[in-house]
Amino acid sequence: MTESTNPGHGAAIFADGLKKTFRDPQRGVVEAVRGVDLDCQPGEIYGLLGPNGAGKTTTLRMLSTILAPTSGRAVIDGIDVAKDPLEVRRRIGFLSGSTGLYPRLTGRETLRYFGKLHGLEGDALEASIQRAIEDFDLSKFADGRCETLSTGQKQRVSIARAVVHDPPVLILDEPTTGLDIMASSDMIKFIESRREAGRCVLFSTHILSEAERLCDRIGVVYSGRMLAHGTLDELRADTGKEWLEDVFLALVQRADAEAVVTAAGASASSGESDA
Ligand SMILES: Nc1ncnc2c1ncn2[C@@H]1O[C@H](COP(=O)(O)OP(=O)(O)OP(=O)(O)O)[C@@H](O)[C@H]1O
Numbered sequence: 001m002t003e004s005t006n007p008g009h010g011a012a013i014f015a016d017g018l019k020k021t022f023r024d025p026q027r028g029v030v031e032a033v034r035g036v037d038l039d040c041q042p043g044e045i046y047g048l049l050g051p052n053g054a055g056k057t058t059t060l061r062m063l064s065t066i067l068a069p070t071s072g073r074a075v076i077d078g079i080d081v082a083k084d085p086l087e088v089r090r091r092i093g094f095l096s097g098s099t100g101l102y103p104r105l106t107g108r109e110t111l112r113y114f115g116k117l118h119g120l121e122g123d124a125l126e127a128s129i130q131r132a133i134e135d136f137d138l139s140k141f142a143d144g145r146c147e148t149l150s151t152g153q154k155q156r157v158s159i160a161r162a163v164v165h166d167p168p169v170l171i172l173d174e175p176t177t178g179l180d181i182m183a184s185s186d187m188i189k190f191i192e193s194r195r196e197a198g199r200c201v202l203f204s205t206h207i208l209s210e211a212e213r214l215c216d217r218i219g220v221v222y223s224g225r226m227l228a229h230g231t232l233d234e235l236r237a238d239t240g241k242e243w244l245e246d247v248f249l250a251l252v253q254r255a256d257a258e259a260v261v262t263a264a265g266a267s268a269s270s271g272e273s274d275a
Pocket residue numbers: 022023024030031032050051052053054055056057058059
């Protein structure tokens with residue numbers, strides 16, 4: 001099979017040169033993502049790390065069909081996001097900080113609504129709702145309206161609603177944000193359980209211990225670019241550092257140093273041509 005008929009060679013998530021440029025009324029042109037390549041396999045947990053504003057959320061939103069890329073290509077479970085976004089949505093569970101809940105629906109009603117949107121019905125629908133309630137420990141508040149729930153309870157309902165259809169690909173933007181230690185631990189166990197079930201999980205986080213514990217591979221994003229990606233051991237070997245925090249800082253400092261050299265080179269050559 002050729003690359004054009006099998007993009008990503010069976011990858012659950014495949015991105016090639018993904019770019020996103022915003023035109024912001026105040027800031028002008030913002031190059032949020034400047035060319036991200038990524039592949040994530042079934043049964044793999046892949047973590048995206050990067051400082052604030054690095055382009056993680058924008059990347060995840062493009063992969064989830066929420067934003068159209070300015071250029072580049074993304075393929076989810078064999079489906080091109082630009083060609084068939086609806087089919088892509090059936091195959092992903094997407095959670096982001098802005099995932100909203102209908103305030104007047106209960107958690108259980110929310111799960112039922114989204115389960116039906118994904119084509120579940122009858123016993124299969126009820127079993128999926130029950131599984132999501134158990135996975136995210138929602139039983140004590142599943143019948144309260146979402147507007148009455150705490151931040152962490154809302155986050156748990158949001159996650160449950162994103163995965164009620166048990167999609168092959170999970171794309172989670174900072175999934176443990178707002179969760180207490182017990183709920184974070186449940187979330188981590190859930191992500192591990194998805195790997196065991198052969199699902200692919202791509203998530204962003206600022207919590208390095210979470211990435212260290214969970215990820216089969218890690219990608220470090222900075223200024224809209226993928227600085228490095230690989231297993232933790234590969235990133236350690238690349239940087240000569242042991243702890244993920246030091247690995248991360250070394251990669252960012254290296255990128256900053258390279259940017260200074262590039263800028264100096266560009267200014268020297270423009271000086272030469274001016275002379
Ligand atoms: N709709 C938009 N219009 C203009 N600029 C945007 C828009 N969305 C994001 N950006 C800019 O794109 C850049 C990348 O933002 P993004 O939210 O992807 O970063 P992030 O890595 O997820 O950051 P954080 O860790 O803080 O969530 C930032 O400079 C941000 O201000």
